[in-house]
Amino acid sequence: MNRVVHFEIAADNPERAATFYKSVFGWQIDKWGGPRDYWMVTTGPDDHKGINGGIFKRMGPVGHVNSIDVASVDEFVTKVEFEGGKVVVPKMAIPGVGWLAYCQDTEGSIFGLHEADPSAT
DSSP states (O other): OOOOEEEEEEEESSHHHHHHHHHOEEEEEEOSSSSSSSEEOOOOOTTTTOOEEEEEESSSSOOOEOOOEEEOOHHHHHHHTTTTOOOEEEEEEEEEEEEEEEEEOOTOOOEEEEEOOOOOO
């Protein structure tokens, strides 16, 4: 089954947003050392229900995104397009993590497709 495995929050000021979510919910939020400004959000211990996420600098109208774990981003992009959705950000590597593409459903909502692959570069 393909499950939601990651959420993202867009923010005009990610550091301010990180402070807000830390204060309100007690989440652990740390700046990622990757190639873009991104803050990793840990919402609780791995052995508890729930998912972790991230905060990124808003670059357009997207506010919140849920990413769904899939075996193949390429396969699911094809399914999305066949069912009337569209790709809004093509497949890209997240170094050491995997592959990600952002899609839009038939109602205009954005979601991510995530394929785990530690060898992605």
